[in-house]
Amino acid sequence: MTNNDIPSRPHRPIRSFVRRAGRLTPSQQRALQELWPSYGVVLGRSALDLDALFNRTAPRVLEIGFGNGETLVQQAAENPDSDYLGIEVHEPGVGHCLLSAQSAGITNLKLIAHDAIEVLEAHIPLGSLQRINLYFPDPWPKKRHHKRRIIQPAFLKLCADRLAEGGALHVATDWANYAEHIDEVLSESDLFRCSERREHDGDQPLDRPMTKFERRGLRKGHRIWDWRFEKL
Numbered sequence: 153m154t155n156n157d158i159p160s161r162p163h164r165p166i167r168s169f170v171r172r173a174g175r176l177t178p179s180q181q182r183a184l185q186e187l188w189p190s191y192g193v194v195l196g197r198s199a200l201d202l203d204a205l206f207n208r209t210a211p212r213v214l215e216i217g218f219g220n221g222e223t224l225v226q227q228a229a230e231n232p233d234s235d236y237l238g239i240e241v242h243e244p245g246v247g248h249c250l251l252s253a254q255s256a257g258i259t260n261l262k263l264i265a266h267d268a269i270e271v272l273e274a275h276i277p278l279g280s281l282q283r284i285n286l287y288f289p290d291p292w293p294k295k296r297h298h299k300r301r302i303i304q305p306a307f308l309k310l311c312a313d314r315l316a317e318g319g320a321l322h323v324a325t326d327w328a329n330y331a332e333h334i335d336e337v338l339s340e341s342d343l344f345r346c347s348e349r350r351e352h353d354g355d356q357p358l359d360r361p362m363t364k365f366e367r368r369g370l371r372k373g374h375r376i377w378d379w380r381f382e383k384l
């Protein structure tokens with residue numbers, strides 16, 4: 153068999169995550185079965201109709217990679233006049249978030265269990281979001297993995313196009329080298345302007361609750377960086 157005979161592999165995109173096996177607890181499993189119909193979004197082929205999804209017109213906030221969802225649920229509970237959309241690929245995190253949403257009794261939250269890049273590309277309408285939150289994205293510390301970091305020029309373009317006029321991208325990290333990368337990529341972008349930047353010890357976040365990964369970073373002695381990038 154020559155090289156020419158080897159069937160070409162379909163193009164595999166570089167993803168910002170690897171699917172971890174992560175065991176579901178029995179209550180997370182139950183949540184995925186029983187609560188998903190209330191909070192989960194089943195993606196079709198076309199863009200979502202957000203007014204129909206939330207059954208109203210309201211400012212919309214998207215959180216990418218919400219982890220266990222504690223920050224997302226808290227923000228949704230504190231801001232009942234806005235709608236919250238969360239994207240996460242880690243199933244136990246989605247299960248955990250569903251349970252928190254149920255105990256908070258909120259109705260302004262919907263969850264998507266899929267790659268955020270594909271969701272942004274195909275399902276989030278242009279100009280439909282007031283705010284995008286990206287809290288503690290996977291830092292991919294090894295140099296050979298830097299290409300997996302979600303913050304790249306193409307991602308910024310996707311975000312800018314989905315944000316409404318006056319919308320903003322909020323980012324936080326506890327990883328110094330990722331903070332440098334974020335500063336660099338954003339300073340070269342003509343789509344966003346940094347309107348706030350804070351380096352702190354978990355005590356001065358921009359307007360957000362503390363997250364699970366932030367707590368973990370602080371326990372390891374990391375500093376925290378928070379940014380607000382305004383769409384130009």
Ligand SMILES: C[S@@+](CC[C@H](N)C(=O)[O-])C[C@H]1O[C@@H](n2cnc3c(N)ncnc32)[C@H](O)[C@@H]1O
Nearest residue numbers: 168169217219240241267268287288363364365
């Ligand atoms: C380091 S964790 C941070 C979780 C949470 N934001 C926090 O601060 O506790 C990053 C999360 O992003 C999720 N993630 C990474 N890339 C993603 C993508 N392309 N689409 C959806 N989720 C993604 C991972 O599954 C992981 O749960």
